[in-house]
Amino acid sequence: MIKKIYEKLNNILSVYIFGNPNRFNYNIFNFFYRTIICKNNKKNEKINDLVKNGYFKGSKASKEFIDLIRENIINKKDIDKKTTEFLHQDKIENKKKNIAFNVDPSFRNKIIEFIKTDFKDDLLALENYYNNKISIAQIQVKRNLPLENKEYYNKYARTKEFEIYSNYYHVDFYVNTHLKMFINLQDVKKEDGPLHIYSKPSTRKFIKKNKYKNRNNYQCKELDGLYVNSGMVGETLFANTTECLHRAGIPEENHHRDILFISFIVIPEKFDNNKSFLDYYDKLDQNVVWSHNNSNVVFKTKPKRLKDTFNLFKKYYVSKMI
Numbered sequence: 001m002i003k004k005i006y007e008k009l010n011n012i013l014s015v016y017i018f019g020n021p022n023r024f025n026y027n028i029f030n031f032f033y034r035t036i037i038c039k040n041n042k043k044n045e046k047i048n049d050l051v052k053n054g055y056f057k058g059s060k061a062s063k064e065f066i067d068l069i070r071e072n073i074i075n076k077k078d079i080d081k082k083t084t085e086f087l088h089q090d091k092i093e094n095k096k097k098n099i100a101f102n103v104d105p106s107f108r109n110k111i112i113e114f115i116k117t118d119f120k121d122d123l124l125a126l127e128n129y130y131n132n133k134i135s136i137a138q139i140q141v142k143r144n145l146p147l148e149n150k151e152y153y154n155k156y157a158r159t160k161e162f163e164i165y166s167n168y169y170h171v172d173f174y175v176n177t178h179l180k181m182f183i184n185l186q187d188v189k190k191e192d193g194p195l196h197i198y199s200k201p202s203t204r205k206f207i208k209k210n211k212y213k214n215r216n217n218y219q220c221k222e223l224d225g226l227y228v229n230s231g232m233v234g235e236t237l238f239a240n241t242t243e244c245l246h247r248a249g250i251p252e253e254n255h256h257r258d259i260l261f262i263s264f265i266v267i268p269e270k271f272d273n274n275k276s277f278l279d280y281y282d283k284l285d286q287n288v289v290w291s292h293n294n295s296n297v298v299f300k301t302k303p304k305r306l307k308d309t310f311n312l313f314k315k316y317y318v319s320k321m322i
């Protein structure tokens with residue numbers, strides 16, 4: 001009972017003061033991180049977009065990077081046609097509508113090297129903004145397929161059971177030192193079910209106008225501020241999914257969306273040198289970074305209690321670069 005009241009109060013205060021449905025203590029953390037630790041370089045347009053809207057279009061992934069993933073992970077059967085059965089074992093199917101592809105260890109280092117080179121400038125700008133080193137926390141290659149009973153998804157109230165791939169509007173329950181990147185592994189058109197995201201100011205409007213209570217309960221009406229992340233193969237989006245309402249689009253019949261998701265976290269540790277720490281967690285434990293489930297690394301930005309949230313902030317403060 002007390003927990004319920006606390007959660008409700010937490011949510012009401014968050015929406016009223018910060019304009020998003022994330023936890024109140026996380027929003028407090030975000031406020032202080034932004035005010036005390038962040039270094040906002042106003043000359044960088046991408047960082048300006050991140051601060052103002054909560055997302056920005058990143059650099060384009062190289063053709064070599066996309067080909068590596070398409071040929072060796074998604075279209076494996078094209079390379080080894082005899083082993084289609086193996087291909088089947090090699091991916092996890094969630095109700096057959098959401099496929100997570102396993103990434104063979106032999107390709108993992110190459111993928112990380114591509115991320116380091118292709119997005120070098122974006123990642124450097126982010127590190128300077130967050131004023132702490134950044135590492136990859138999780139990498140997932142996924143395919144979203146059309147869902148049955150499309151009308152169901154327009155209902156006011158829906159159950160979690162039918163949310164197959166984060167296709168209800170939500171924010172990710174982490175603090176804002178958790179950042180997601182979406183890389184198009186194909187040309188993504190409207191009918192392929194692109195990511196839908198609202199900027200930070202539009203998130204506030206969405207909550208009010210659509211009577212947003214939680215991800216299962218709101219009026220399903222898109223508003224003017226919606227950003228639909230369609231685009232060409234290789235195009236990318238960095239997003240603060242902890243403060244912007246977002247959902248996966250649902251592909252139309254005979255369409256799908258192949259996407260590479262990368263979660264980055266700001267590392268709550270002090271380093272003496274200025275090299276890249278992008279593979280920091282991958283070096284510690286590969287299984288965690290490449291797993292299909294939310295990993296321990298990602299959970300570093302999900303403190304449980306108020307005290308843990310404060311301690312995390314303290315760590316970031318002590319480790320900040322300047």
Ligand SMILES: [Fe+2]
Pocket residue numbers: 166170171172241246
């Ligand atoms: Fe999400």
